[in-house]
Amino acid sequence: MNKYLDTFYDWWKNIDKFILFIILTLFLLGLFFSLVSTSLIASDKLDTKSYYFFFKHLAYIALAIVILIIFSFLNQKILTKLSSILFLVAFLSLLLVPFLGIEVKGSKRWLDLMFLPRFQPIEIVKPFFIVTLSLMLTSQIRRLYFKYFLSTLFTVPILLLLVYQPDIGQTILITLAASIIYFISGMPLIVGFTIFILSLIGIGLSYLYVDHFYQRLNIFFNPSLGDTYQIDTAYNAILQGGWFGVGPGEGVIKNILPDAHTDFIFAVAAEEFGLISCFIIIFLFAFIIFRGVKRSINQQNLFAKISTIGLISLICLQMGINIAVNLGIVPTKGMTLPFISYGGSSAISIAITFGLILAFTRQKKTNFEYSSRKLSFQS
Secondary structure, three states: OHHHHHHHHHHHHHOOHHHHHHHHHHHHHHHHHHHHHHHHHHHHHOOOOOOHHHHHHHHHHHHHHHHHHHHHHOOHHHHHHHHHHHHHHHHHHHHHHHHHOEEEOOEEEEEOOOOOOOEOHHHHHHHHHHHHHHHHHOOOOOOHHHHHHHHHHHHHHHHHHHHHOOOHHHHHHHHHHHHHHHHHOOOOHHHHHHHHHHHHHHHHHHHHHOHHHHHHHHHHHOHHHOOOHHHHHHHHHHHHHOOOOOOOOOOOHHHHOOOOOOOOHHHHHHHHHHHHHHHHHHHHHHHHHHHHHHHHHOOOOHHHHHHHHHHHHHHHHHHHHHHHHHOOOOOOOOOOOOOOOOOHHHHHHHHHHHHHHHHHOOOOOOOOOOOOOOOOOOO
């Protein structure tokens, strides 16, 4: 029994409690907004109890918190092995999407296997991809250019599978997050230039051959070519809310947009609770991003440092893309707002991501290894 108490005490002593508290706060905010945005969908559109989605999301969050705590307990050696294994499993599930995926609104992004609830494989792939890529870039391979060549070969299949679905939002997210990891790992200028050129070629080919990307981009730059109803409605809802909102339950966007509780939850919050609520959400994100980066800088282990910054970049970029879509700055992407949007895959992905961040930022005298000195609870 003392062994488990010592382990817990060691974890609690070294974990970043500020980040943990903000994470739990954001999860609670997400639960609250799921209640605000889904009660009408459940009662009117699906003819079920008003709290159906609320309790379903509550179950997702409960599972997410358990997963977050488990990952935050792990040391670097276990994290390295486990991340590689789980990446392989998640990547295999991503490979199944073109063959067994469920098509929703013209895109195959979901798997609905008999023994599992419906989930989006890329959400599980993302955090383990970041850790595995960081491991490759900090490996002992002596030939520098060969290391980046292998890392690029590792990244490209994921991007191709995402373009095929198509899921341009996640493709952009993975590309940007990987680019940040490349940059902070000390990437040579010629490698960076090559990746930039390849990215431009990829964007051009996607525009020419991926109809989904072609239409979204054309409509965004020339609204007369198609339907911009979702972006216009979200933007107008934000304007309607003003600084303090129209009041709980008084918003209209959740009644008219099918994805209000996922992709456009930021607009729901702005309309009913005002820009003040949005600034609070952004501030909470900014705090954990700043805190995580600050803790990572103090890390002596390069792998832990790059992994942490990569994972934080993933969250920061996803938040930025979602908010930009709600403001009409970029085309719609089908991307959730971390913590706040409804959804099981998203909640689990966020839990894994921040569980890894908490593990990597645990401050100990030796990186991730439990001290041989055990503290007793005797007076």
